[in-house]
Amino acid sequence: MNDDSPLADPIWVNTQVSLNEMIREIQGEPILAVDTESNSLYVYKEQVCLIQISTPQKDYLIDPLALHDLSGLAPIFANPDQEKIFHASEYDVICLKRDFGFRFEHLFDTMIAARILGIAQFGLAPLLEEKLGVSVDKRYQRANWGTRPLSASMLDYARLDSHYLFQLREILKQDLIRRDLLTLAEEDFKLACEVRVPINGEKNLQCWKVAGNHHLDPMQAAILHELCVYRDAQAQKLNQPLFKVFSNELLVELTLHPPQALDELATYKGMNGRMVRNYGPGLMETLTRGMNRPPLRREPRVRPNEAFLKRVEVLKDWRKKTAREMNVESDVILPREILEQIAERNPANQADLEEIMHTVPWRYSRFGDSIFTLLKKLEES
Structure with missing residues:
Protein backbone atom coordinates (compact mmCIF):
# COMPACT_ATOMS: atom_id res chain seq x y z
CA MET A 1 0.00 0.00 0.00
CA ASN A 2 3.00 2.25 -0.38
CA ASP A 3 1.97 5.44 -2.16
CA ASP A 4 4.98 7.23 -3.66
CA SER A 5 3.04 10.34 -4.72
CA PRO A 6 4.35 13.48 -2.98
CA LEU A 7 2.47 14.71 0.07
CA ALA A 8 1.04 18.20 0.21
CA ASP A 9 2.97 20.55 2.49
CA PRO A 10 1.84 20.50 6.13
CA ILE A 11 -0.02 23.58 7.34
CA TRP A 12 1.84 25.54 10.03
CA ILE A 26 -11.70 20.05 11.19
CA GLN A 27 -14.64 20.28 13.57
CA GLY A 28 -16.92 18.46 11.12
CA GLU A 29 -14.47 15.65 10.39
CA PRO A 30 -15.68 12.29 11.77
CA ILE A 31 -12.11 11.07 12.38
CA LEU A 32 -8.89 12.93 13.17
CA ALA A 33 -5.34 11.68 13.76
CA VAL A 34 -3.33 13.27 16.57
CA ASP A 35 0.24 13.24 17.88
CA THR A 36 2.42 15.50 20.00
CA GLU A 37 6.10 16.31 20.45
CA SER A 38 7.62 17.44 23.75
CA ASN A 39 11.04 18.51 25.05
CA SER A 40 11.57 16.37 28.16
CA LEU A 41 15.23 15.68 27.37
CA TYR A 42 16.13 19.36 27.19
CA VAL A 43 14.37 21.34 29.95
CA TYR A 44 13.66 21.24 33.67
CA LYS A 45 9.90 21.18 33.19
CA GLU A 46 8.67 19.37 30.11
CA GLN A 47 6.00 20.92 27.90
CA HIS A 68 -1.52 31.45 24.23
CA ASP A 69 -5.05 30.08 23.91
CA LEU A 70 -5.67 26.54 22.68
CA SER A 71 -9.06 26.23 24.37
CA GLY A 72 -10.73 26.00 20.96
CA LEU A 73 -9.35 22.47 20.68
CA ALA A 74 -11.05 21.33 23.90
CA PRO A 75 -14.48 20.59 22.35
CA ILE A 76 -12.83 18.51 19.63
CA PHE A 77 -10.88 16.30 22.02
CA ALA A 78 -13.95 15.91 24.25
CA ASN A 79 -16.41 15.24 21.40
CA PRO A 80 -17.74 11.66 21.77
CA ASP A 81 -18.93 11.72 18.14
CA GLN A 82 -15.50 12.53 16.71
CA GLU A 83 -12.90 9.78 16.78
CA LYS A 84 -9.29 10.73 17.53
CA ILE A 85 -6.60 8.29 16.39
CA PHE A 86 -3.38 8.14 18.40
CA HIS A 87 -0.48 5.74 18.48
CA ALA A 88 0.58 5.02 22.08
CA SER A 89 -1.88 7.61 23.36
CA GLU A 90 -1.00 7.46 27.07
CA TYR A 91 1.95 9.86 26.96
CA ILE A 112 -3.37 -0.81 21.84
CA ALA A 113 -5.10 -2.38 18.83
CA ALA A 114 -1.85 -3.99 17.68
CA ARG A 115 -1.13 -5.42 21.14
CA ILE A 116 -4.63 -6.89 21.40
CA LEU A 117 -4.07 -8.52 18.02
CA GLY A 118 -0.87 -10.08 19.34
CA ILE A 119 1.44 -8.15 17.01
CA ALA A 120 4.94 -8.42 18.51
CA GLN A 121 6.43 -5.30 16.87
CA PHE A 122 3.82 -2.71 17.81
CA GLY A 123 5.92 0.47 17.52
CA LEU A 124 4.68 2.90 14.90
CA ALA A 125 7.63 2.49 12.52
CA PRO A 126 7.46 -1.34 12.29
CA LEU A 127 3.66 -1.24 12.01
CA LEU A 128 3.78 1.24 9.13
CA GLU A 129 6.45 -0.87 7.44
CA GLU A 130 4.53 -4.13 7.89
CA LYS A 131 1.00 -2.94 7.19
CA LEU A 132 1.52 -0.09 4.70
CA GLY A 133 4.97 -0.65 3.27
CA VAL A 134 5.91 2.83 4.49
CA SER A 135 9.37 3.52 5.91
CA VAL A 136 9.64 6.45 8.32
CA ASP A 137 12.83 8.03 9.59
CA LYS A 138 12.81 8.11 13.41
CA ARG A 139 16.00 10.17 13.78
CA TYR A 140 14.09 13.11 15.32
CA GLN A 141 12.37 11.04 18.01
CA ARG A 142 14.68 12.52 20.66
CA ALA A 143 15.09 15.94 19.04
CA ASN A 144 14.62 19.23 20.89
CA TRP A 145 11.14 20.24 19.75
CA GLY A 146 11.33 23.44 21.77
CA THR A 147 13.76 25.03 19.32
CA ARG A 148 12.50 27.49 16.73
CA PRO A 149 12.47 27.54 13.82
CA LEU A 150 11.99 23.81 13.26
CA SER A 151 13.81 22.49 10.20
CA ALA A 152 11.89 21.30 7.15
CA SER A 153 12.96 17.72 7.84
CA MET A 154 11.68 17.93 11.45
CA LEU A 155 8.34 19.27 10.23
CA ASP A 156 8.09 16.44 7.72
CA TYR A 157 8.95 13.88 10.42
CA ALA A 158 6.28 15.32 12.71
CA ARG A 159 3.49 15.26 10.15
CA LEU A 160 4.15 11.63 9.19
CA ASP A 161 3.42 10.48 12.76
CA SER A 162 -0.23 11.42 12.26
CA HIS A 163 -0.59 11.31 8.46
CA TYR A 164 -0.63 7.51 8.04
CA LEU A 165 -2.74 6.70 11.11
CA PHE A 166 -5.97 6.64 9.10
CA GLN A 167 -4.85 3.76 6.90
CA LEU A 168 -3.27 1.92 9.82
CA ARG A 169 -6.41 2.32 11.90
CA GLU A 170 -8.60 0.89 9.12
CA ILE A 171 -6.42 -2.21 8.72
CA LEU A 172 -6.20 -2.87 12.46
CA LYS A 173 -9.90 -2.24 13.00
CA GLN A 174 -10.85 -4.76 10.33
CA ASP A 175 -8.54 -7.30 11.94
CA LEU A 176 -10.16 -6.64 15.34
CA ILE A 177 -13.62 -7.12 13.85
CA ARG A 178 -12.57 -10.31 12.07
CA ARG A 179 -11.27 -11.79 15.33
CA ASP A 180 -14.19 -10.50 17.41
CA LEU A 181 -11.87 -8.33 19.52
CA LEU A 182 -13.16 -4.84 18.70
CA THR A 183 -15.23 -4.63 21.88
CA LEU A 184 -12.15 -5.44 23.95
CA ALA A 185 -10.18 -2.78 22.09
CA GLU A 186 -12.92 -0.19 22.62
CA GLU A 187 -12.84 -1.04 26.32
CA ASP A 188 -9.16 -0.14 26.43
CA PHE A 189 -9.63 2.95 24.24
CA LYS A 190 -12.09 4.21 26.84
CA LEU A 191 -9.60 3.52 29.64
CA ALA A 192 -6.98 5.43 27.64
CA CYS A 193 -9.19 8.53 27.78
CA GLU A 194 -9.23 8.34 31.57
CA VAL A 195 -5.47 8.10 32.19
CA ARG A 196 -4.43 10.34 35.06
CA VAL A 197 -1.69 12.93 35.07
CA PRO A 198 1.00 11.74 37.51
CA ILE A 199 1.50 13.89 40.58
CA ASN A 200 5.18 14.56 41.23
CA GLY A 201 6.33 13.40 44.62
CA GLU A 202 7.65 15.80 47.20
CA LYS A 203 11.17 17.00 46.52
CA ASN A 204 12.30 15.73 49.91
CA LEU A 205 11.63 12.20 48.66
CA GLN A 206 13.79 12.48 45.53
CA CYS A 207 16.68 10.60 47.11
CA TRP A 208 14.57 7.44 47.32
CA LYS A 209 14.13 7.51 43.54
CA VAL A 210 17.85 7.50 42.79
CA ALA A 211 19.14 4.11 41.66
CA GLY A 212 21.55 2.62 44.17
CA ASN A 213 19.94 4.24 47.22
CA HIS A 214 18.98 0.88 48.76
CA HIS A 215 22.63 0.33 49.75
CA LEU A 216 22.72 3.49 51.85
CA ASP A 217 22.49 3.76 55.61
CA PRO A 218 20.37 6.57 57.15
CA MET A 219 23.34 8.97 57.47
CA GLN A 220 24.28 8.45 53.82
CA ALA A 221 20.63 8.87 52.81
CA ALA A 222 20.69 12.30 54.47
CA ILE A 223 23.70 13.28 52.32
CA LEU A 224 22.03 12.01 49.15
CA HIS A 225 18.89 13.95 50.03
CA GLU A 226 20.86 17.21 50.24
CA LEU A 227 22.63 16.46 46.96
CA CYS A 228 19.28 15.85 45.24
CA VAL A 229 17.88 19.12 46.56
CA TYR A 230 21.00 20.96 45.33
CA ARG A 231 20.80 19.33 41.89
CA ASP A 232 17.10 20.19 41.58
CA ALA A 233 17.79 23.85 42.38
CA GLN A 234 20.58 24.02 39.79
CA ALA A 235 18.48 22.29 37.14
CA GLN A 236 15.59 24.68 37.73
CA LYS A 237 17.93 27.69 37.53
CA LEU A 238 19.46 26.46 34.26
CA ASN A 239 16.17 25.10 32.86
CA GLN A 240 17.76 21.72 32.24
CA PRO A 241 16.68 18.17 33.08
CA LEU A 242 18.23 16.73 36.23
CA PHE A 243 20.44 14.23 34.40
CA LYS A 244 22.14 17.03 32.46
CA VAL A 245 23.31 18.67 35.69
CA PHE A 246 24.58 15.62 37.61
CA SER A 247 23.98 11.94 36.93
CA ASN A 248 22.43 9.72 39.59
CA GLU A 249 25.63 7.65 39.56
CA LEU A 250 27.70 10.70 40.46
CA LEU A 251 25.40 11.63 43.35
CA GLN A 260 37.84 15.68 51.55
CA ALA A 261 38.82 18.75 49.51
CA LEU A 262 37.49 20.73 46.54
CA ASP A 263 40.22 19.64 44.12
CA GLU A 264 39.30 15.98 44.65
CA LEU A 265 36.00 16.54 42.82
CA ALA A 266 37.77 16.46 39.45
CA THR A 267 38.69 12.80 40.03
CA TYR A 268 35.06 11.62 40.07
CA LYS A 269 33.57 10.04 36.97
CA GLY A 270 31.07 12.48 35.51
CA PRO A 295 19.76 10.66 59.59
CA LEU A 296 17.04 10.02 57.02
CA ARG A 297 15.07 6.81 57.22
CA ARG A 298 12.80 5.42 54.56
CA GLU A 299 9.20 4.85 55.53
CA PRO A 300 8.93 1.10 56.12
CA ARG A 301 6.89 -0.73 53.53
CA VAL A 302 3.94 -2.62 54.92
CA ARG A 303 4.08 -6.14 53.53
CA PRO A 304 0.68 -7.28 52.22
CA ASN A 305 -0.84 -10.23 54.02
CA GLU A 306 -0.09 -13.73 52.77
CA ALA A 307 -3.65 -14.37 51.59
CA PHE A 308 -3.50 -11.33 49.29
CA LEU A 309 -0.10 -12.34 47.92
CA LYS A 310 -1.35 -15.85 47.22
CA ARG A 311 -4.38 -14.51 45.33
CA VAL A 312 -2.09 -12.27 43.28
CA GLU A 313 0.16 -15.22 42.47
CA VAL A 314 -2.74 -17.44 41.41
CA LEU A 315 -4.34 -14.71 39.30
CA LYS A 316 -1.02 -13.93 37.60
CA ASP A 317 -0.48 -17.61 36.78
CA TRP A 318 -3.98 -17.80 35.28
CA ARG A 319 -3.40 -14.56 33.37
CA LYS A 320 -0.09 -15.77 31.95
CA LYS A 321 -1.61 -19.09 30.82
CA THR A 322 -4.60 -17.34 29.22
CA ALA A 323 -2.29 -14.83 27.50
CA ARG A 324 -0.28 -17.67 25.96
CA GLU A 325 -3.48 -19.24 24.65
CA MET A 326 -4.54 -15.94 23.06
CA ASN A 327 -0.98 -15.09 21.92
CA VAL A 328 -0.97 -11.69 23.64
CA GLU A 329 0.86 -9.99 26.50
CA SER A 330 -0.47 -10.74 30.00
CA ASP A 331 -1.80 -7.23 30.67
CA VAL A 332 -4.08 -7.52 27.63
CA ILE A 333 -5.92 -10.26 29.48
CA LEU A 334 -6.28 -8.29 32.70
CA PRO A 335 -4.62 -4.95 33.59
CA ARG A 336 -2.44 -5.05 36.69
CA GLU A 337 -4.58 -2.52 38.55
CA ILE A 338 -7.73 -4.61 38.11
CA LEU A 339 -5.91 -7.82 39.05
CA GLU A 340 -4.67 -6.27 42.30
CA GLN A 341 -8.09 -4.84 43.12
CA ILE A 342 -9.60 -8.31 42.74
CA ALA A 343 -6.90 -9.83 44.94
CA GLU A 344 -7.30 -7.09 47.54
CA ARG A 345 -11.10 -7.18 47.78
CA ASN A 346 -11.47 -10.96 47.32
CA PRO A 347 -15.07 -10.77 46.02
CA ALA A 348 -17.58 -12.85 47.97
CA ASN A 349 -19.86 -13.36 44.97
CA GLN A 350 -20.18 -12.72 41.24
CA ALA A 351 -21.91 -9.38 41.81
CA ASP A 352 -18.91 -8.14 43.82
CA LEU A 353 -16.54 -9.27 41.08
CA GLU A 354 -18.65 -7.56 38.42
CA GLU A 355 -18.54 -4.32 40.41
CA ILE A 356 -14.73 -4.51 40.70
CA MET A 357 -14.50 -5.13 36.94
CA HIS A 358 -17.09 -2.52 35.94
CA THR A 359 -14.53 -0.61 33.84
CA VAL A 360 -13.65 -3.77 31.89
CA PRO A 361 -17.04 -5.36 31.07
CA TRP A 362 -15.73 -7.38 28.10
CA ARG A 363 -13.16 -9.01 30.32
CA TYR A 364 -15.78 -9.70 32.99
CA SER A 365 -18.11 -11.38 30.49
CA ARG A 366 -15.21 -13.39 29.03
CA PHE A 367 -13.20 -14.25 32.14
CA GLY A 368 -15.42 -13.48 35.15
CA ASP A 369 -16.55 -17.06 35.75
CA SER A 370 -13.00 -18.40 35.49
CA ILE A 371 -11.65 -15.76 37.88
CA PHE A 372 -14.37 -16.32 40.47
CA THR A 373 -14.00 -20.11 40.29
CA LEU A 374 -10.25 -19.75 40.70
CA LEU A 375 -10.64 -17.62 43.84
CA LYS A 376 -13.17 -19.97 45.38
CA LYS A 377 -10.95 -22.99 44.79
CA LEU A 378 -8.07 -21.16 46.41
CA GLU A 379 -10.24 -20.29 49.42
CA GLU A 380 -11.29 -23.90 49.85
CA SER A 381 -7.78 -25.34 49.52
Missing part, protein backbone atom coordinates in the same frame (compact mmCIF):
# COMPACT_ATOMS: atom_id res chain seq x y z
CA VAL A 13 -0.54 26.94 12.66
CA ASN A 14 1.08 29.56 14.89
CA THR A 15 -1.45 32.42 15.10
CA GLN A 16 -4.91 32.63 16.64
CA VAL A 17 -6.35 33.36 13.21
CA SER A 18 -4.83 30.26 11.62
CA LEU A 19 -5.83 28.15 14.64
CA ASN A 20 -9.44 29.31 14.43
CA GLU A 21 -9.46 28.62 10.70
CA MET A 22 -8.10 25.12 11.28
CA ILE A 23 -10.72 24.42 13.96
CA ARG A 24 -13.51 25.45 11.57
CA GLU A 25 -12.12 23.10 8.94
CA VAL A 48 4.18 20.10 24.69
CA CYS A 49 6.03 21.87 21.87
CA LEU A 50 4.05 20.67 18.85
CA ILE A 51 0.60 19.21 18.24
CA GLN A 52 -0.01 17.36 14.99
CA ILE A 53 -3.60 16.97 13.81
CA SER A 54 -4.37 15.33 10.49
CA THR A 55 -7.51 14.87 8.43
CA PRO A 56 -7.50 12.47 5.47
CA GLN A 57 -6.70 15.49 3.27
CA LYS A 58 -4.46 17.78 5.35
CA ASP A 59 -1.78 17.71 8.02
CA TYR A 60 -1.74 20.57 10.53
CA LEU A 61 1.23 21.38 12.77
CA ILE A 62 0.17 23.52 15.73
CA ASP A 63 2.78 25.58 17.59
CA PRO A 64 1.68 25.84 21.24
CA LEU A 65 4.79 27.87 22.05
CA ALA A 66 3.45 30.71 19.88
CA LEU A 67 -0.22 30.35 20.86
CA ASP A 92 0.24 12.27 24.53
CA VAL A 93 -2.98 12.34 26.55
CA ILE A 94 -1.11 12.88 29.82
CA CYS A 95 0.87 15.77 28.32
CA LEU A 96 -2.19 17.41 26.76
CA LYS A 97 -4.17 17.09 30.00
CA ARG A 98 -1.26 18.43 32.06
CA ASP A 99 -0.47 21.43 29.87
CA PHE A 100 -3.92 22.43 28.63
CA GLY A 101 -6.50 20.69 30.81
CA PHE A 102 -8.08 18.87 27.87
CA ARG A 103 -10.58 16.06 28.41
CA PHE A 104 -10.79 13.13 26.02
CA GLU A 105 -13.58 11.03 24.56
CA HIS A 106 -13.60 8.47 21.74
CA LEU A 107 -10.02 7.46 21.02
CA PHE A 108 -8.65 4.77 18.75
CA ASP A 109 -5.12 3.79 19.75
CA THR A 110 -3.27 1.87 17.04
CA MET A 111 -0.68 0.55 19.53
CA VAL A 252 25.61 8.12 44.78
CA GLU A 253 29.40 8.05 44.40
CA LEU A 254 29.70 11.42 46.18
CA THR A 255 27.45 10.07 48.93
CA LEU A 256 29.40 6.85 49.43
CA HIS A 257 32.86 8.42 49.09
CA PRO A 258 32.65 12.16 49.90
CA PRO A 259 35.70 14.21 48.82
CA MET A 271 32.87 15.59 36.76
CA ASN A 272 35.12 17.85 34.71
CA GLY A 273 37.01 21.09 35.24
CA ARG A 274 34.11 23.30 34.17
CA MET A 275 31.74 21.51 36.54
CA VAL A 276 34.18 21.81 39.42
CA ARG A 277 34.47 25.56 38.80
CA ASN A 278 30.70 26.05 38.49
CA TYR A 279 29.46 23.68 41.17
CA GLY A 280 32.45 22.71 43.32
CA PRO A 281 31.90 25.09 46.26
CA GLY A 282 28.17 24.42 46.23
CA LEU A 283 28.72 20.65 46.23
CA MET A 284 31.17 20.85 49.13
CA GLU A 285 28.72 22.98 51.15
CA THR A 286 25.91 20.55 50.31
CA LEU A 287 27.96 17.55 51.42
CA THR A 288 28.76 19.26 54.71
CA ARG A 289 25.09 20.11 55.21
CA GLY A 290 24.12 16.51 54.53
CA MET A 291 26.65 15.17 57.04
CA ASN A 292 25.30 17.49 59.71
CA ARG A 293 21.60 16.85 59.22
CA PRO A 294 19.67 14.15 61.10
